[in-house]
Amino acid sequence: MFASRGLLRSSRRLVGGISSATRTYVNLSKPSTSVAVLELDRAPVNSLSKEMADAVSAAIKEAEGDDKVQALVLKSSNPKIFSAGLDITEMNNPEVERLEDFWRSIQDLFLTLYGSRLSTVAAIEGHSPAGGCLLAMSCDYRVMTEGENFKIGLNETKLGIAAPYWLKDLFVKTIGNREAELGLGLGKLYSPSEALSVNLIDEVVKNEDVLEVAMKEAETWAKIPPKGRVASKVMLRSEMMDELREKKELDVGWFRDFIMEEGTQKGIDAYLKSLGGKK
Numbered sequence: 001m002f003a004s005r006g007l008l009r010s011s012r013r014l015v016g017g018i019s020s021a022t023r024t025y026v027n028l029s030k031p032s033t034s035v036a037v038l039e040l041d042r043a044p045v046n047s048l049s050k051e052m053a054d055a056v057s058a059a060i061k062e063a064e065g066d067d068k069v070q071a072l073v074l075k076s077s078n079p080k081i082f083s084a085g086l087d088i089t090e091m092n093n094p095e096v097e098r099l100e101d102f103w104r105s106i107q108d109l110f111l112t113l114y115g116s117r118l119s120t121v122a123a124i125e126g127h128s129p130a131g132g133c134l135l136a137m138s139c140d141y142r143v144m145t146e147g148e149n150f151k152i153g154l155n156e157t158k159l160g161i162a163a164p165y166w167l168k169d170l171f172v173k174t175i176g177n178r179e180a181e182l183g184l185g186l187g188k189l190y191s192p193s194e195a196l197s198v199n200l201i202d203e204v205v206k207n208e209d210v211l212e213v214a215m216k217e218a219e220t221w222a223k224i225p226p227k228g229r230v231a232s233k234v235m236l237r238s239e240m241m242d243e244l245r246e247k248k249e250l251d252v253g254w255f256r257d258f259i260m261e262e263g264t265q266k267g268i269d270a271y272l273k274s275l276g277g278k279k
């Protein structure tokens with residue numbers, strides 16, 4: 001069971017020590033010995049393009065490469081938007097090869113974050129729809145800023161698309177089957193208080209407190225002896241991860257075929273044009 005690939009990832013390839021490493025789209029810092037902070041920083045809305053997904057995966061691996069680091073806080077540089085989810089332009093009239101590579105990067109990001117040996121705490125600052133909710137649900141603990149206009153959930157059906165099966169599974173694991181049926185079917189976006197009531201998030205805090213609360217939570221997790229903590233995480237998460245690893249290329253094909261359909265393209269195009277009213 002503990003042999004699940006990825007979860008107890010070797011750090012040999014990675015440079016140890018993090019000193020406010022800053023790179024395109026993400027900022028990685030280490031404010032305490034055992035906790036790293038990964039800031040999403042892709043204006044305007046932290047949407048996940050292929051390059052953004054790759055940058056987040058690389059930063060998680062870099063944090064894992066420091067043996068002293070036991071926990072990671074995932075935050076946003078934008079106090080009103082954690083992440084707007086997948087970069088919709090990647091799915092709008094795409095080149096097939098790029099679309100497939102984009103999806104592999106999203107799969108890898110999920111496997112990297114969900115399977116991290118680090119305890120992960122999402123400091124959800126503001127909106128977190130679809131792929132943003134995926135990032136949050138892949139963490140071990142979720143703190144969200146208050147403000148009933150902020151929303152989190154899986155709104156894919158509203159774009160005319162469906163969440164992939166593994167995101168559906170993660171949603172069911174997080175909030176239970178009945179609520180997932182309602183949430184997925186209606187493409188429901190939950191306010192922080194609604195999200196708390198269905199266990200989509202663990203805590204709602206004032207905007208100015210979110211990082212402090214997330215850091216405190218991360219320090220708590222970091223104090224748990226890693227051997228048992230990681231073994232427990234493997235037990236809870238490896239089945240889902242192993243299934244996706246086995247079906248990775250099948251899943252790429254499902255995604256490609258679904259997105260390339262004419263009807264899907266029409267829906268994505270219309271949704272994209274409605275955003276900000278500018279495109």
Ligand SMILES: CC/C=C\C/C=C\C/C=C\C/C=C/C(=O)SCCNC(=O)CCNC(=O)[C@H](O)C(C)(C)COP(=O)(O)OP(=O)(O)OC[C@H]1O[C@@H](n2cnc3c(N)ncnc32)[C@H](O)[C@@H]1OP(=O)(O)O
Nearest residue numbers: 047084085086087088130131161162164255258275276278
């Ligand atoms: C059988 C099934 C097989 C396979 C599965 C198939 C597909 C499923 C795949 C994966 C699941 C995950 C899917 C997703 O994540 S799709 C993305 C969903 N996200 C959203 O719906 C959020 C959209 N954005 C918003 O609602 C707002 O932008 C937000 C509330 C976040 C912020 O509002 P604000 O008023 O502050 O900003 P805007 O003016 O709306 O936007 C600014 C700027 O950014 C552009 N934008 C916004 N979101 C995105 C995005 N996700 N991707 C790309 N671009 C985005 C927006 O158009 C504006 O651009 P511009 O007009 O140029 O200024």
